[in-house]
Amino acid sequence: MSSRVHVAVVHRKYAQLILDGKKAAELRLSKNRIAPFGRVIKGDTVYFKVASGSVCAKAQVEHVEQLEGLTPENMEALRARLDPIVLGDDAYWSLKSSARFGTVIHLVRVEPCNEGPDYSRERAANPRAAWLVLEEAVTTSR
Numbered sequence: 619m620s621s622r623v624h625v626a627v628v629h630r631k632y633a634q635l636i637l638d639g640k641k642a643a644e645l646r647l648s649k650n651r652i653a654p655f656g657r658v659i660k661g662d663t664v665y666f667k668v669a670s671g672s673v674c675a676k677a678q679v680e681h682v683e684q685l686e687g688l689t690p691e692n693m694e695a696l697r698a699r700l701d702p703i704v705l706g707d708d709a710y711w712s713l714k715s716s717a718r719f720g721t722v723i724h725l726v727r728v729e730p731c732n733e734g735p736d737y738s739r740e741r742a743a744n745p746r747a748a749w750l751v752l753e754e755a756v757t758t759s760r
Contacts, residue, residue, distance in 0.1 A: 621661040624654065625737045625750040630668050635705055636728055637675050643724045645704040646749060647688070647717035653749045654721045658682055664723065665734040673734030677725040685720035696720070 626644060628636070635641035644664070646654055658664075658679055666675040688696065693715050697706070700722060706714075740750040 621663065622658070623735050623752040624658060624662060624664045625667055625673070625734065625740075625752065626654075626664050627667050627669050627748040630671065632705070633666050633668050633674050636666055636677070636725065637730055639728065641705045641725075642703040643700070643722050645700055645706065645720060645722050647714040647720045649716060649718050651719055653747070653751050654723065655684060655719050656721075657751045658721065658723055664725070665731070667734065673731060675728060676731050676734070677728040679723055680726040681724040683720075683722035683724075685722070686718070688718050688720055690715050693717070 628644075632641060636644075648655065660679055660681060662679040664677050664679060665673050666677070667673045685696070693711070697711050700706075701711075703724075704722070735752050737750050737752060740752060741747070744750070
């Protein structure tokens with residue numbers, strides 16, 4: 619299976635934590651099975667795009683954890699286990715307290731970049747998506 623390319627939309631502070639090497643994993647929690655759940659694997663490349671901004675970093679996926687059946691009751695244990703590597707703030711954990719699915723994407727080889735793949739087609743199809751899966755990567759300036 620060939621590796622995929624992904625574009626993850628993140629807040630500026632999280633992009634900086636990724637670039638600084640302090641945030642070692644990206645966590646996506648949702649009520650439904652949406653990307654990246656089941657769509658990201660070891661070896662994939664993730665480009666990080668700042669919300670309302672441009673691509674600023676890329677990383678390789680070292681390991682992926684798929685979480686199902688999450689409940690508000692077990693969210694505190696999940697936060698205790700993952701927060702040292704995902705660095706979510708109180709608002710994030712509160713907003714995601716009713717999530718049922720999660721994807722933990724452990725990152726390696728993080729590097730800054732100011733170019734990324736052309737994701738315009740995927741963005742047009744789903745303009746509010748915070749995670750885009752690209753089957754083929756074509757690098758362009760963004």
